[in-house]
Amino acid sequence: MSEASPPTFEVVIEPSDHRVRARAGETLLDAARRAGVWIPFECGWGSCSTCKVTLLEGEVECLFPQAPAIRPQDARRRRILACQSVPQTDVCIKALRVEDHPPEDLPTADYRGVLKERRELAPSIWRLVFELDREAAFRPGQYAVLELEPGLRRCYSMDDLPRGRRVSFIAKRYPGGSGSTRLTTLEPGSEVPVILPFGRAYLRETGRAPVFAAGGTGIAPILSLLRQVVAEGWFGDREVLVVYGANTPEELAARGELEELVAALPQGRLVLAAARAPDDWPGVRGFVTHALEQVLGDDWQREYWMAGPPAMVNAVLALLAERGVEITRVHYDSFG
Ligand SMILES: Cc1cc2nc3c(=O)[nH]c(=O)nc-3n(C[C@H](O)[C@H](O)[C@H](O)COP(=O)(O)OP(=O)(O)OC[C@H]3O[C@@H](n4cnc5c(N)ncnc54)[C@H](O)[C@@H]3O)c2cc1C
Ligand code: FES
Incomplete structure (x- = not known):
């Protein structure tokens, strides 16, 4: 007997009336992005509010209810973070606007990373080098979201320049910390979904020191x-x-x-x-x-x-x- 495949849900995005499908466990932002529909976003983890949309119909699960961008009044107004909300049914959301291309500085995409090296640099601080399935596009200073287990997503900043398919992170292992423990105990050869880039703390020239x-x-x-x-x-x-x-x-x-x-x-x-x-x-x-x-x-x-x-x-x-x-x-x- 074959196992039933996990459900996917339809996401209708107003005002454009785009229709995209979200895979099991996928956030609204990721599902829309994968379909080429760009809801405004910046941080990708719940701090900036840029991806806030209104949930017009259906149910979602929030992966990070304590996200700094969530305000007490959001629940009453059915305002949700597209970057942390996973559909539980077919849904209809309303975004302020959508684009058919990413912002120039955030060409965010899904990669598959295979851990190549793990080395302890200092007590409980590790360098982790992944090889991605293709060349990584990011600016120095930006970061990635690693999906360490289904629903266990954490941000880590690249410590190197973009150098082809290799990306390198420095992570501290916190006692009892689920994400950092998972990441720093991965065995070489482990595969991890990596989404990058996020963030805007990159270089710009302003004439100042x-x-x-x-x-x-x-x-x-x-x-x-x-x-x-x-x-x-x-x-x-x-x-x-x-x-x-x-x-x-x-x-x-x-x-x-x-x-x-x-x-x-x-x-x-x-x-x-x-x-x-x-x-x-x-x-x-x-x-x-x-x-x-x-x-x-x-x-x-x-x-x-x-x-x-x-x-x-x-x-x-x-x-x-x-x-x-x-x-x-x-x-x-x-x-x-
Ligand atoms: C922009 C950014 C860049 C970072 N870069 C680095 C880095 O280079 N090196 C490093 O060691 N750490 C980095 N961190 C911290 C890292 O993401 C983890 O918060 C840290 O490893 C502790 O996670 P934990 O699961 O072990 O701890 P826990 O105590 O289990 O988890 C708490 C932390 O997880 C975060 N969190 C909870 N749910 C989510 C979610 N759904 N999505 C995203 N975050 C969530 C919370 O903000 C909180 O900080 C960065 C964080 C951010 C926001
Ligand atoms: S809160 Fe920043 S992109 Fe979602």
Whole structure:
């Protein structure tokens, strides 16, 4: 007896009246994108609100009910995130608009990744290199959504330049963390669906001196950005300040690679920070915010790229706002 194939559902997208089919477990955004119908989106994981649509008919399951973009009033208005909603029946949704092509900077597509290498860079911090089924198209600083199990989706930033079919990530294993444990215990040869790229914290030239700030595994997109700065000679002779912080010096994963990149810059300056460090630690004792305060003094009017855990990102955002840096000058990904 053959097994029944999992159900697929019809998704009607107003106002265009496009009809697409969602596979079992597929989000509305993915199903529409796969059919060439582009609902506006940016983050792909539930923080930006760009993909919010109205559910006119049918039922969906939300994969991430605690997503930062979900507001208490959304349920009453039947507003849902297309990037986190999986149809449970045929549905009809209303988007503000749809396009028949992706945004130029987000050519987001489905790939199949096979894990080629897994290496521990620092305690509980791993580098994972996947080979995709075809060449990956993304900009340094962007990230991917990995479907580690059906319904278990997590974001990880590419740490390298786009180099053909290989993509590399740096991930921390959190005790009890379902996604990070799954990812960092995958055996080489394991296959994982990968969707990329997402996010807009990529390089742009604004005439200002740049600051790159990373906390913990936030070093992944910062490495990718710095590789581009070095390879393409961005920012001329302006100072490129790089601040990298972690709990302890041992947790500054990929520190050697970072030091080499900064040394290759005409005006590179690297400041390391550790919240807990031995007495002879030559870096800053404290957080990324302390390092920025010590180094920048009164000179805050620069362009900022930043990635790391939410506590670090929020603390730096608050500090920059206090120092009069406009939010449009800060390009960042908060890892949660
Ligand atoms: C833009 C972005 C880039 C990131 N880049 C990196 C990186 O390069 N390296 C790294 O180590 N970590 C990165 N993270 C964090 C990573 O995605 C995981 O949150 C982290 O590995 C902990 O997951 P967990 O399942 O082990 O923890 P758990 O405690 O089991 O899960 C909680 C985390 O999962 C996230 N989450 C829950 N449901 C979903 C969902 N449906 N879709 C997406 N996220 C969900 C929550 O935001 C929360 O942070 C990034 C996060 C974001 C948002
Ligand atoms: S919330 Fe950002 S794309 Fe869905």
